[in-house]
Amino acid sequence: MTETPKTPFDPHPPRRNFYGRRHGKTLRQSQKGYLSDDLGELRPRGITLSENPQRLPISPSAIFGDERPVWLEVGFGGGEHLVHMAATYPGIGIIGCEPFINGVAMLLGKIRAAGVGNVSVHPGDARDLMDVLPDASLDRVFLMYPDPWPKARHHRRRFVTPEHLLPLARVTRPGAEFRVASDIPDYIRQTLEEVPPAGFDLVADSDVPWPDWISTRYEQKALREGRPPRYVTFRRRG
Template sequence: MSTPNRPHRNFYGRLKGKALKKSQKAYLDEDLAKLSPGPVDWDVNPDRVPLDLEALFGGREVWLEVGFGGGEHLVHQARENPNIGIIGAEPYINGVAMLLGKIRRAGVTNLAVYPGDARDLMDVLPAQSIAKAFLLYPDPWPKARHHRRRFVTQEHLEPLARCLKPGAEFRVATDIPDYVRQTLEEVPKAGFDWLAERPADWREPWGDWISTRYEQKALREGRVPHYLTFQRHA
């Protein structure tokens, strides 16, 4: 049953894939609740009360990853930036289970995990609270009639912009040329500047980048990654 007044949203694809391993089920049962960023879902927070990021991360700067896939990049950034708090949102439960296993093995303690739609999470993030955001190899929704479900639409970009601090960085990585086109058209409309001065600025990965399994698949299949960096207007 849907929660009253909750809007219908769905920019993501499937919620579950192949059967989870016993260890992955254990990660979900034992670790997910304690890594929750707080009351996000509409059924537990229908009034959309903002999250208390001070209580969650002890005053640390906070980053956000939208759709973390298997969690390689999220854990990498948490390990390399122990003084930063990072929230990851991902509705695909198999990816969430994979991330939880990586968190255990890496021993990082500066992550929060939301197993759901990032749009719901953005509803309860305080305004101008996020210092950096990542959108890495999002679902391309290749059919034209599905392009409205891509994250790079104003329905998602405007709430993201509201959450980001002035001057915050927004990184987008994709191997789909039409997704690049839509990103470059739509993201600036939401209050961002594209920080590119030469081809290397979108052809070469960021200095702290770790190649994900999605990127490796793209490279094997001959697709070219693009690394787009935007900055929220001050």
């Protein structure tokens, strides 16, 4: 039987049908240590319903302690890209949202190894965070190799639907950048169709990654299996 680690966050968040499983293979002892020792300090307060039942706004300045620019990564996977961005841009704050607890544990290990101090980690659905962020509070958003939900009946679970994109548009500043990377052609198709009506202008659709990009394990798997990635950039309409 897989052992469920004891973690300092709400163990029963409301399921909103965006993500799949929350747990994978049994965590290593070191990963359990990251969750018990590090997550409590990095987790933003007031995101879960148990902590904020009235869904009062939570300012990013309350999360990072100052008025720095704030970025968001939706579904950070193993955390390679998020930690790379945090190290490359130490003057900004990055919030990572990921409901898959094994990915959270992997990220925490990478944060320790890199020694970055400008990361906040929400171990849950990004929409819970968007529910409580003030209007126009994010300067950049990343959606890197999201779950493709390949079956047609599951396309509504994809992040690039109005249910997710309209709240995202509300919390991004005019001129904010929204980056999407995927190796699934149909996901890119839906992205190009759905994101502009939500309030974003297409800036670039390329097979060449961004200059500050770091290749992730998901991208490397896609390349090994012959699926060329696409890198799409939008800008929040002002």
